[in-house]
Amino acid sequence: xxxxxxxxxxxxxxxxxxxxxxxxxxxxxxxxxxxxxxxxxxxxxxxxxxxxxxxxxxxxxxxxxxxxxxxxxxxxxxxxxxxxxxxxxxxxxxxxxxxxxxxxxxxxxxxxxxxxxxxxxxxxxxxxxxxxxxxxxxxxxxxxxxxxxxxxxxxxxxxxxxxxxxxxxxxxxxxxxxxxxxxxxxxxxxxxxxxxxxxxxxxxxxxxxxxxxxxxxxxxxxxxxxxxxxxxxxxxxxxxx
Numbered sequence: 001x002x003x004x005x006x007x008x009x010x011x012x013x014x015x016x017x018x019x020x021x022x023x024x025x026x027x028x029x030x031x032x033x034x035x036x037x038x039x040x041x042x043x044x045x046x047x048x049x050x051x052x053x054x055x056x057x058x059x060x061x062x063x064x065x066x067x068x069x070x071x072x073x074x075x076x077x078x079x080x081x082x083x084x085x086x087x088x089x090x091x092x093x094x095x096x097x098x099x100x101x102x103x104x105x106x107x108x109x110x111x112x113x114x115x116x117x118x119x120x121x122x123x124x125x126x127x128x129x130x131x132x133x134x135x136x137x138x139x140x141x142x143x144x145x146x147x148x149x150x151x152x153x154x155x156x157x158x159x160x161x162x163x164x165x166x167x168x169x170x171x172x173x174x175x176x177x178x179x180x181x182x183x184x185x186x187x188x189x190x191x192x193x194x195x196x197x198x199x200x201x202x203x204x205x206x207x208x209x210x211x212x213x214x215x216x217x218x219x220x221x222x223x224x225x226x227x228x229x230x231x232x233x234x235x236x237x238x239x240x241x
Contacts, residue, residue: 009054016057016210019223024050034236046236053227057203064200065222069152070175070183072192076162079119079194085160089132090125097122098184105199113151116197118187127151143208148198149220156196169218176219 017024027050034047041047055062077085083092095101101116104124108114111130117123127133133145137154144150157163157174168174175192177183186192201220209216 014211015054016207018057018206018210019221021215046234049234051232051234055223057207061225062203063224064203064206065178065224066198066200067149067219067222068177068180068183068198069157069196070177070186070192071157071161071173071194071196072175072186074161074163074173074193079117082119082156082161082194083117083123083125086125086156089128089155089160091128092117092123092125095122095124098180100124101197105197108199110202111146113146113148114199115148115152117194118184118197119194120187125156127155141209141212141214143205143212144214147201147205147209147217147220149201149217152196152198153217178222 031047031050034045035041038045038047086092095104098116098118101118101122101124105114105116108126112127114124114126117125130142130145132155133140133151134142137145140150153168157168158165163173175183177195180195180197183192183195187195200222201216206216206221
């Protein structure tokens with residue numbers, strides 16, 4: 001069965017690890033460790049394989065959900081000072097409510113990243129020009145320079161706010177949220193500084209960036225629906241049974 005599936009799926013390359021690349025990297029490390037521990041294991045040893053779910057990026061039922069960024073425990077500047085500093089790269093306008101933010105995000109130009117912002121009042125930020133990203137990051141592909149998550153992290157969180165890549169990776173001042181409402185409440189209660197609201201990453205950008213050999217930024221994709229955990233299990237014996 002495995003041989004038949006393998007032969008058939010070779011016709012449909014390349015494959016994109018659109019979600020779960022950390023799990024895949026862990027599986028590779030585990031495989032390498034087990035090969036050292038069991039050098040005489042057969043080629044079909046279970047640790048030489050990893051289970052995946054293959055889904056067409058063109059499947060109409062595939063959805064990418066947005067992941068919002070909540071900033072907390074941050075003291076370098078308040079929200080309004082951050083917006084003023086970000087004005088070097090972004091056009092910023094105030095809007096009356098969350099509904100207006102959602103409308104603005106829905107109308108965003110696919111080539112110009114746009115964000116909602118909340119620090120007790122609502123604003124919308126839009127990158128002034130893609131030339132900004134081209135000048136600062138010429139090593140990136142044009143598609144990567146259009147990624148909302150990449151632009152937000154590189155221009156705002158790191159350059160404007162002054163957070164290091166290490167602190168971002170360690171989530172020292174950053175929480176990722178699928179639902180913005182807990183973030184809005186955290187800002188209102190004083191538990192957090194401000195919230196960035198994002199659009200979902202477009203499927204076309206996922207395909208173009210990965211085929212160009214670029215890794216998507218952390219928490220830039222959240223695919224739905226998800227396979228239930230434990231639906232299928234792979235016992236890690238030396239031999240596949």
